[in-house]
Amino acid sequence: MKRKITLKQIARELEVSISTVSKALRNSPEISEDTKQKVQAFAKLYNYRPNNIALSLKNRKTNTIGIIIPEIVHHFFSKVIRGVELVANKRGYNVIIGLSNESFSKEVINMEMLANGSIDGFIISISKETQQLQDYHHFNETMSQGMPIVMFDRVVSDIKCDKVIVDDLNGAKNAVEKLIANGCKSIALITTKDYVSVGKLRTQGYLEALENYKIQPKAELILKIDDTLDYETHLEALEDEIEQLFKSNRHIDGIFAVNELYALTAMKVARKLGLEIPKDLQVIGFTDGVLSKHSTPGLTTVSQHAQQMGERAADLLIDKLENKIETEEEEFQTIVIETNLVERESTK
Amino acid sequence: MKRKITLKQIARELEVSISTVSKALRNSPEISEDTKQKVQAFAKLYNYRPNNIALSLKNRKTNTIGIIIPEIVHHFFSKVIRGVELVANKRGYNVIIGLSNESFSKEVINMEMLANGSIDGFIISISKETQQLQDYHHFNETMSQGMPIVMFDRVVSDIKCDKVIVDDLNGAKNAVEKLIANGCKSIALITTKDYVSVGKLRTQGYLEALENYKIQPKAELILKIDDTLDYETHLEALEDEIEQLFKSNRHIDGIFAVNELYALTAMKVARKLGLEIPKDLQVIGFTDGVLSKHSTPGLTTVSQHAQQMGERAADLLIDKLENKIETEEEEFQTIVIETNLVERESTK
DNA sequence: TTGTAGGCGTTATCAG
DNA sequence: CTGATAACGCCTACAA
Numbered sequence: 001m002k003r004k005i006t007l008k009q010i011a012r013e014l015e016v017s018i019s020t021v022s023k024a025l026r027n028s029p030e031i032s033e034d035t036k037q038k039v040q041a042f043a044k045l046y047n048y049r050p051n052n053i054a055l056s057l058k059n060r061k062t063n064t065i066g067i068i069i070p071e072i073v074h075h076f077f078s079k080v081i082r083g084v085e086l087v088a089n090k091r092g093y094n095v096i097i098g099l100s101n102e103s104f105s106k107e108v109i110n111m112e113m114l115a116n117g118s119i120d121g122f123i124i125s126i127s128k129e130t131q132q133l134q135d136y137h138h139f140n141e142t143m144s145q146g147m148p149i150v151m152f153d154r155v156v157s158d159i160k161c162d163k164v165i166v167d168d169l170n171g172a173k174n175a176v177e178k179l180i181a182n183g184c185k186s187i188a189l190i191t192t193k194d195y196v197s198v199g200k201l202r203t204q205g206y207l208e209a210l211e212n213y214k215i216q217p218k219a220e221l222i223l224k225i226d227d228t229l230d231y232e233t234h235l236e237a238l239e240d241e242i243e244q245l246f247k248s249n250r251h252i253d254g255i256f257a258v259n260e261l262y263a264l265t266a267m268k269v270a271r272k273l274g275l276e277i278p279k280d281l282q283v284i285g286f287t288d289g290v291l292s293k294h295s296t297p298g299l300t301t302v303s304q305h306a307q308q309m310g311e312r313a314a315d316l317l318i319d320k321l322e323n324k325i326e327t328e329e330e331e332f333q334t335i336v337i338e339t340n341l342v343e344r345e346s347t348k
Numbered sequence: 349m350k351r352k353i354t355l356k357q358i359a360r361e362l363e364v365s366i367s368t369v370s371k372a373l374r375n376s377p378e379i380s381e382d383t384k385q386k387v388q389a390f391a392k393l394y395n396y397r398p399n400n401i402a403l404s405l406k407n408r409k410t411n412t413i414g415i416i417i418p419e420i421v422h423h424f425f426s427k428v429i430r431g432v433e434l435v436a437n438k439r440g441y442n443v444i445i446g447l448s449n450e451s452f453s454k455e456v457i458n459m460e461m462l463a464n465g466s467i468d469g470f471i472i473s474i475s476k477e478t479q480q481l482q483d484y485h486h487f488n489e490t491m492s493q494g495m496p497i498v499m500f501d502r503v504v505s506d507i508k509c510d511k512v513i514v515d516d517l518n519g520a521k522n523a524v525e526k527l528i529a530n531g532c533k534s535i536a537l538i539t540t541k542d543y544v545s546v547g548k549l550r551t552q553g554y555l556e557a558l559e560n561y562k563i564q565p566k567a568e569l570i571l572k573i574d575d576t577l578d579y580e581t582h583l584e585a586l587e588d589e590i591e592q593l594f595k596s597n598r599h600i601d602g603i604f605a606v607n608e609l610y611a612l613t614a615m616k617v618a619r620k621l622g623l624e625i626p627k628d629l630q631v632i633g634f635t636d637g638v639l640s641k642h643s644t645p646g647l648t649t650v651s652q653h654a655q656q657m658g659e660r661a662a663d664l665l666i667d668k669l670e671n672k673i674e675t676e677e678e679e680f681q682t683i684v685i686e687t688n689l690v691e692r693e694s695t696k
Numbered sequence: 697t698t699g700t701a702g703g704c705g706t707t708a709t710c711a712g
Numbered sequence: 713c714t715g716a717t718a719a720c721g722c723c724t725a726c727a728a
Contacts, residue, residue, distance in 0.1 A: 002492065002493065002494075003493065003494055004463075004464070004465070004493050004494075006704095007706070007707095008705075016714075016715085017714065017715045018705090018706085018707095018716095019706095019707080019708090019714080019715060019716075019717090020713085020714055020715065022706070022707060022708095023707090023713095023714085026707090030713060030714080032713055032714090035713080035714085047489070049460070049463075049464040050464065050705080050706065051405075051464060051465035051704090051705050051706075052465040052466045053401055053404045053405045053465040053466065053704090053705080053706095054405055054465070054706045054707090055705080055706060055707085056720090057401045057402055057405050057719095057720050057721065057722095058707060058708095058719075058720050059706090059707090060720065062401065064444070064466075072426045072429050073423065073426045073427050073430050074426075075421065078420045078421045078422075078426045079421050081420055081445070082420050082421050085420070085447050089447075089458075094444055094461065094462065094466065095445055096442055096444040097429070097433065097443055097444070097445055098433075098442075099430065099433050112397070113400075115397075116352070116398065116400045117352070117400040117402070118400045118401065118412075118442065141395070144350065145350065145351065145352050146351055261642075264642055268644070291638060291639065291642050294609075294612055294643065295642065296616070296643075354720095354721060354722085364698075365698065365699045365700075366699090366722085366723095367698080367699065367700075367701095367723080367724075368697085368698055370722070370724085371724090378697065379697070379698080380697060380698090383697080383698085398722070399720090399722070401720090402720075402721035403723085405703095405704050405705070405706095405722080406703080406721080406722050406723060407704085407722090407723090408704070465705085
C-alpha cells in the first residue's frame, strides 16, 4: 500500500529540491526543459496530484461549499442539491452537506463544524425550529467572520445576505385564480401554521386572489395544519381534518394546498366521500415533487424549479467568493424564481 | 469583518507563545492555572475554534467521508445519504457528495477530485455506464493508495472491498412466491437489461421462485427495458412495451417489477386495458420510494431499507478508518440487508 | 512553567 | 536555472 506521493518524495527520488519540482510541474519558464521533462514524467508515472488540504491551508480557500438543509429525503431539497452540485462542480467547487433535520441545535452544530475552515461559504434553507425560535445568531456570527451565506426557499428577511426564493405569493395567487377561472366558487386552502415563511406567503397569495375576484374569504375554508408533529401522526390527523373540512363545507369545489401531500390527501379523502375530480372538485398543489405526476388523476401543480434555485444560489455564492470586493457597504441580492403552473387532470 | 481568530493571534495579544496557548486550550497540566484561565477566557471571548484544515493537514486525517452516487434526486439514494450522514455526524465525520450522474467519466473525475486529500474514504454506488464499461481502475487505484472504499447496492464482485447490499435475489424470490401463493398463474417480470447488477439478481430471484413452484418461465413474459435512454423517452417507450406485453399475453395475472416506476406504469396500463387490481392482476414492485405508498391502489413493495444501508456502510467505513490494522492480508466484509414485503392494496 | 523548533504539503519570493 | 526559506494554522517533542 503506497501512500499518495508528495513533492518531497519526488524531490528526493530525483535529487532536486522541492521547489524545483513544484515549479517544473507548473511548467514554470524558470526551469530547464530537461528537468521539466524528467520531473513531469516521474510525476505522471506515480500519478502525482497536489494535496487539496495543503492547498486549502496555503490559499486560505477550500473551494468547497457547505449546504445546510432540513432534510434530504425530500424531492425539493434533493433537486436543489443537484442544482448546487452541478454549478459548483462546473466552477471547480465541491459540495459538503449538513442536515439539520429541522432542528435548531443540529443546524447550529453543523454550521459551526463546517465554518471552522472546512468551507468557503454556505447555502442554507433554515429549519422549522429555527423559524419558530427566531434565533439567527449563528447566521450573523458566520457572516461577521467573513463567510458569505446564501439562503434559499425558507429565508428570513431580517438577515442581510443573498437570497433565492420562489415567488410563493404569485405562484399561489395564480393557482387560485386558475381555480376561479375554471369556475370554482368555494375554494378551500390547506396550509401550514404561519411561522413557516413559505406557508404564510402562499396563504397570502390565496387571499389576494380571492380579493381580486371580490370573493369574501371564509375562515372555515382555511385549514392550518400543525406540521411539527411526527410524520405519521401528522398524516393521520391530516386525513381526519380534511374529511372534517369537506363534511362541514359541502359546497367546496376547489382546493389549493401548499404542498403535494396535502393536495394528494385531499384528493384521496374527496374520492372517499364520493366526489369526482375534476368534475366536482378541482385541486392544485404547490410542489416540485414526483407524486403529482404519477398520481391518478395527475395533480396540477405550481412548479418551484428547485434545481434552478440550487443553480442560482450556487452561482450567487461563488460570484461573491470570487469577487471579494472589499466594500464596507455590501449590497445583497434577492433572486426571485417565477413559478409556473403544470396542468394535469386535477383541474379542468 | 473580523477573520476567524488563530492561535497565533491569541498568543500575540496575550504575549505568550503559540504553544503555550495551544497547551492551555487543551488543558495541559504543563501550564499554570493562571495562564490557562487567561488564555481560555480570551479564547472563549473571541470564540476560538481550531481550523479544521490545519488539523487535517497535521493529522493526515480529514474526518470527512466522500459519497459518490449516480443521482441524488432519487428516493433510494437520498435515504442512503441520510443514513450515512446520521452515522457520520454521530461519529464526528462530515459528508461530502459527488454525483456521477450515471456517467463513467464524471465518476472518475469526482473521485479523483476528492481522493487528493479531501476525504478519508469513500462510500460508492457505481454508475450504469461504469457497470457497462466494466472499467474499475479508479476504484483499485484509490484503494491501492490506502483509501478505503465501501460499495453499496450496485456493487462489483471483482473489486475487493467492503460492501453493503440488499438481498436482491431473495427479495425478488419472496415477492414472486407471494404472487404465486396468492393464486397467480402467469406472472410477468419487468426488469432492466442485464448489465445492471441488481436487475440481474432480481431477475434471477424471479426465475428461482418459478422453479420452486415448477412453473416453466416463458421468455415472452420477461420484459427487459433499456434504461439508458433519456428519462422521458424511456417512460413513453415503457408504456408502449407494457401495453404490448399485456395484449400479447391476455392471461397475465401477476406482475413483478424491479422498480417502482415500472410497477406503477404497469398498473396504469392495466387499468387502461380494463383490468382490475388486485382482482384481475396483482402487482409487486422492488423499491424504497414514496410513490408506492401514495398510489391508488397502494403498491405492495419489496422494501430495500435504504437508510439502514447508508448507516451500515458508514459504520463499516469508519470502523476501517479507525482501526487501520496494518494487516497485509485484509479481509473484507459484505453486509447483506434483508428485504421485507410491505403489503398494500395491489396484492390480495 | 514556558518557549523553540520541526513538520504536515504546497507555493511564492528571493538568493545563489 | 535551481534551491533555500517562509508561510498557511496547528500540534508536540524537547529544550530552557
